[in-house]
Amino acid sequence: MIALVAVAWLAQFAAVRAAEVAPTGKGAASPSPGASAQATGIDAAQPKMVKIYGAGGFEGLEAYQSGFLISAEGHILTAWSYVLDTDYLTVMLADGRKLEAKLVGADPRLEIAVVKVEGQSLDHFDLARPAVADVGTRVWAVSNLFGVATGDEADSVQHGVVAAKTQLDARRGVYETPYHGPVYVLDCITNNPGAAGGALVNLKGELLGMLGKELRNSQNNIWLNYAVPLDQFATSVDDIIAGKAHAVADTPATPAMKDGQGIDLAERGVVLVPDVLERTPPYIEQVRPRTPAAEAGLKADDLVVFVGEHLVQSLQALAAEMKQLDSAGEVRLFVLRDQQLVDVVLPPAKDDAPDVKP
């Protein structure tokens, strides 16, 4: 086991330094790097994987999920889910040992949990040494999806690449989950029962992240395969292990809604078309004279397409954007006029403006 880890370390070292440093004779002579790149990465990861059995077992809710060791003493990182919601939590180590496990703590914001088994000198991933992946990086997804592996059978390994790294906009909530941070979207079908809590590793077996739950992308309704990057949960895991209740209030407060009122476009002289369709396009019907809108150059029949950086696809979306803004602040709009995008900064109405709509 230690030998394997050493090989993994050497391989990693070699790759990181490859551009600048010639490998030593010893490094080059290590078991052929091509073949072992696959085998080593997987072999390094497998001993750290565990199978978790808990609550569930009825229709649609499987009573198992995946997890991996993150300390020599038996701390295991996994997905926070109903499976852990039981007093009888069982963990099967990679060597087939079946142990009782305790829930140490969870961070519902990240949807992660730490459970612990009694143990020592257990092979584990080191969260302090984060590896990162780029789009196109080849990855292994290691998990007990569908619960097919039992006892000392190794977890299932899927291959793929990182399809995208996306920084999700927390305020707008692109994904329907408490977690709105960055994710690796995977080119690998991991959204299946039991995969949540599995490890995403690179070809060298270095931990990149934890496989997420079964979710759909709310923008285009398709199933999402994703993993939460290691750097997102490393601190939180330390806190959980240290017994610190992780502050859920850590979630950055919604930056907007500064005064809770938002911007009233009508007050600034913009009359929008009536909202009659499910997705009425936000056309300006009329611009009242001698208002901020008129002075800023907005015109009737302009179509509002962006508020700042945010696309507005309907009147409702525009209204929602306006609610998020400071009623006394200016707002930058992009409107579509004669097939041209026009950039307009709309200032607040002056108090002494003569023709302001009441």
Added chain:
Amino acid sequence: MISSRITNPTRKRGFFVLLADARARITSPKRERGFFVLRPSRVLAAGGWRRVSGLLCALIGIAAFAAPCTAFAAQSLAELEERAIQAAVAHVAPAVVKIETVGGLERVGQLLVGTGPTTGLVVDPEGLIISSAYNFIQRPDSILVTLADGTRLPAKLVATDHSRMLVLLSVHPSAPLAAAEAVPADQMHVGQWAIAVGRTLSADSPNVSVGIVSALDRVWGRAIQTDAKISPTNYGGPLVDISGRVFGLLVPLSPESSSTLAGVEWYDSGIGFAVPLSGVHSVLSRLAAGNDLYPGVLGIAMKAGDLMSQPAEIAVCRPHSPAAAAGLRAGDTITEINGKPVTRQAQFKQELNRHYAGDHVHLVVTRSGERREHDVELAEKIQPYEFPFAGLLPLRPLAGKPAELVVRFVYPDSPAAKAGIQAGDKVVTLAGQDVKSYEDAIERLKNREPGEKIAIGLEREGQPVTAEIELTRLPTDIPPELPAAHPPVETNGAEPAVGVIRLAAGDDASSGKDPAEEKGDEKSDDGGDKKKAVGDKPAAKGTLAYVPTAYKSDLRYGVVVWLHGSTPDKADELVARWRPLCDAHDLILVAPTAAVGGKWQTADVGKISEALDEVSKNYSVDPARVVIHGYEGGGALAYLFGFGHADTVRGVAAVGTPLPVWLSVPENDPANRLAIYSATAATDGLTVAVDAGLAKLRGMKYPVTAKKLGDEARYLSADELDELIRWIDTLDRF
């Protein structure tokens, strides 16, 4: 969020994805990246990955000791591949744009349209961008394109390619754009790396999915197939090779359907399609000029049968079609298209479907042993075919009697009535050709349309009579009463099982049925028939059916397949309702039950087919009166089955259900007449959908009989059911 119809393919296929590692070859990178020293294609062609990587490692080992080739030495093949893939994506990335839309429909049919961004590919530096038509199904008010460098531009939809489901957009960039480079068709090979690229998930870089070219010339010659994961996250984006050149544009497609939504259910499932970019280039100027492109239509129907084994014999040549204009005729057999030999119908379809309306195809046909050549310009569409109608209902013949076509009933005010034709007349010729049966009559009429005049030769009391009639369209009103359908029948010999029976078909689906079905409810029939009902104690297994106890094999029987509504029927009630009708009108009832919890699924289609086959095999069935009749969900399945089995089903009778919007309705087939009966209550929401469905069918010239059932959702009353039975009784009208 998503429509419930779209299942998650990954759940079913999750296991298979594990096997996807079976790729063994990668392509030869035409333009070598600097770091890529070896040509892996030569090596990899020899065998699997592990074996090869072993070989490669040996080479690397030698290289490491022999030369200061250090960067290379430390990299495994997998890492080299990874970098090649990343370089390929980087190569095409400048031409991959993000598309966003404003306004438009919230749902198309039952599909909730996503509002997320989609992808497009720059194909011309002046600002022409190709994308998938799927990305615009919501018909947005406004389209915005974000270039790779973040520049936002408003875009206009210039034209649509309805054959390959693409759209062309134009933008006006301030500087020339990077346009994608196409892989020439002769350089595409199955097994090459294929990388799907979209720009929907991240602002900074494209999203990628890696696979291989799985097949070429798919979807009737129009697409490349790949196992990279293709979904709305990359529809409209390119599928590129290992050097970043574009194989094609990612689109949802289906060989079975031509709808814009077809193929979407296959997302991320290991099967995806891309339309070759080299082909797109050849039609770019037509699209750029604002011309929509349509699949080319020839206007023929092939003889029914297996596409893969039947010769391409023309069964019907549609009037006013390019085929008719070029002089093709029913009976001609196509032996060559554009220089490619045709021995099977599928070969012909494969070549024809590549072509657009306006394209010319060169056909070689054989007519009575003589070789003929035709040059045909394909059309965009042909007026839908409408069945002609003379106004007659034939008397059904008895087996063993001389074949003759005797008039049973003349429709009032029909062309036949106006020409003085009477019940009892014998029709001997139509349009100068002999007829001896209903089948002959349909054969003579199938290449004709309403408005045409034909001569009809009759025999009345032994005297020849001739008349000329102007064909009209099929009636949709149901006659209030009809004379007897056949002459009296004498009893005859051995008969198969009659009464309530269980067909072998659908054996598996019978568990969990209502215990009422266990009861044998067959009593001796009141007609005094001497035959024994065999179904006295039917086993609960298999598909329930009722055969009139007075069954005689000399007669031909209609078949009604009944698909229950949301509540499956109790067998005894069902039989009580249908027995008198079946007995009186020579009908066999087949009543399968939904396999899962009383809810029909498309998979139940197979069971219905089996049951129909079994009935046709064991009983004397009148092919002109095979009807599929369903209530609620059963009605939707009836539509699905009817349109999918045009060769066997002659009527679809749907109660309380609209035509499913997702169903792609085939064109009217002159050789296989299908009539529609629809009855619905004016309940909230349903009426609009039902009327829209019926309007669509009428537009396609299907004969549609529509009934309103008042305000309360319900099944047919006894009187209404009688009328439906009369409708079935008239399906052999001509």
